[in-house]
Amino acid sequence: MKYTTSMNIEIAKEERLAQIFSALGEPNRIKIIKILRDSKRELTCSEISNLLQIAPSTVSYHFKALRKAGLTKTRQEAQTKYLSLNKKTFKKYLPGFLDSL
Amino acid sequence: MKYTTSMNIEIAKEERLAQIFSALGEPNRIKIIKILRDSKRELTCSEISNLLQIAPSTVSYHFKALRKAGLTKTRQEAQTKYLSLNKKTFKKYLPGFLDSL
DNA sequence: TTGCTATTTCTATAATTATCGAAATAATAC
DNA sequence: GTATTATTTCGATAATTATAGAAATAGCAA
Numbered sequence: 001m002k003y004t005t006s007m008n009i010e011i012a013k014e015e016r017l018a019q020i021f022s023a024l025g026e027p028n029r030i031k032i033i034k035i036l037r038d039s040k041r042e043l044t045c046s047e048i049s050n051l052l053q054i055a056p057s058t059v060s061y062h063f064k065a066l067r068k069a070g071l072t073k074t075r076q077e078a079q080t081k082y083l084s085l086n087k088k089t090f091k092k093y094l095p096g097f098l099d100s101l
Numbered sequence: 102m103k104y105t106t107s108m109n110i111e112i113a114k115e116e117r118l119a120q121i122f123s124a125l126g127e128p129n130r131i132k133i134i135k136i137l138r139d140s141k142r143e144l145t146c147s148e149i150s151n152l153l154q155i156a157p158s159t160v161s162y163h164f165k166a167l168r169k170a171g172l173t174k175t176r177q178e179a180q181t182k183y184l185s186l187n188k189k190t191f192k193k194y195l196p197g198f199l200d201s202l
Numbered sequence: 203t204t205g206c207t208a209t210t211t212c213t214a215t216a217a218t219t220a221t222c223g224a225a226a227t228a229a230t231a232c
Numbered sequence: 233g234t235a236t237t238a239t240t241t242c243g244a245t246a247a248t249t250a251t252a253g254a255a256a257t258a259g260c261a262a
Binding site for chain 4: 064
């Protein structure tokens with residue numbers, strides 16, 4: 001069985017929230033979220049790498065943290081992974097935030 | 102002149118948000134916020150220390166981070182400092198969050 | 203003054219983080 | 233097959249974090 005955040009395996013709500021806030025507690029991550037919100041399409045690791053001028057490996061690291069926190073989703077097509085927001089999580093834990101960003 | 106967060110000294114919005122999220126990215130800090138939200142009165146360092154069973158110096162450290170992020174306010178009375186939420190910040194950067202907590 | 207209480211600062215430490223470059227993985231194109 | 237492209241993992245590192253205990257600060261009470 002694949003792990004999904006909605007399975008909620010005994011994580012206290014404070015832990016879950018802390019995980020989400022930690023994932024967002026870095027300026028580049030906020031920028032990624034903002035870019036995704038404003039973009040009409042999904043974005044890739046290398047696109048973000050170019051936009052933010054940080055190494056692909058660093059972007060991959062941020063992507064992983066955001067995904068682990070349930071804030072983003074990934075769609076794979078060949079070698080390329082397309083990132084988009086997981087709006088459900090924002091709605092559930094940070095209602096109104098995306099609009100205020 | 103005393104520094105206040107509302108002075109907003111050239112901090113990009115992403116930096117400001119990252120500061121807030123960092124401050125909230127730790128379970129004990131979330132608990133402190135929750136306790137303050139539910140409490141009818143202000144709370145002190147030693148009260149939180151007892152409630153959460155962590156050292157006063159650690160609580161003081163968390164208090165400082167929350168205050169620096171503009172999430173709490175402090176009222177001093179003799180040696181005692183009373184903490185309460187700074188709802189303005191929550192409203193501005195995390196609308197709806199306190200209610201969903 | 204001496205002692206008690208509340209908080210902060212200091213010192214130390216173990217853990218985590220953000221970052222990069224290099225190597226590994228994997229799909230595509232020739 | 234080789235070469236190219238996209239991403240991830242690994243190794244290293246410098247910075248930050250959460251924690252506690254000890255010492256410092258400061259008000260209050262006998």
